Amino acid sequence: MTDVIVARALHVLAVVIWIGGLTMVTTVILPAVRRGAFGPDRLQAFQTIEHGFAWQARSAIIVVGLTGLYMVWRLDLWDRFHAAAYWWMDAMVCLWLLFVFVLFIAEPFILRRHFRCWATARPDTAFAWLHRGHWLLLVLASFTILGAVAGSQGWSVF
């Protein structure tokens, strides 16, 4: 069972790096960028910071997915995906899929170009929506983490 312990430890470490970074961007960096604390070119400032973090987040997401699937396979937990008491298992997978879509497809191929046009034309509105989007992802991630930690210790709302 040492392999499952290692997988769980790596799973949690990657979650901490990824969601900790999201928390930092949402609660500290984006408000500072919106205030113009990194200079008047808010788009340039944000892209420089976000670019560095995006690669950390992408790597962490891959580790979370691989270690999570490994635990499901190794412990044969597939039945959990049909049980309401294990809603947090579905929440983890849904959140993971959402972030894979955002960071591997939407951001590089769609959002980056559109956001640049939008932020050039109407920077206040564009950054306000970008900030709201980050808050939404952070709230979803926080509920998932609360559910997963409590649920894996046997606590259930159902």
Ligand code: HEM
């Ligand atoms: C493909 C996606 C994922 C899969 C297959 C997966 C699978 C798992 C499994 C099997 C466990 C162990 C459950 C148990 O011990 O009963 C677990 C624990 C956990 N997962 Fe995930 N997970 C995934 C994504 C995520 C995401 C996106 C997050 C949070 C952002 C997350 C956070 C956690 C946390 C906090 C724990 C509890 C660790 C502990 O308290 O020991 N997982 N996950």
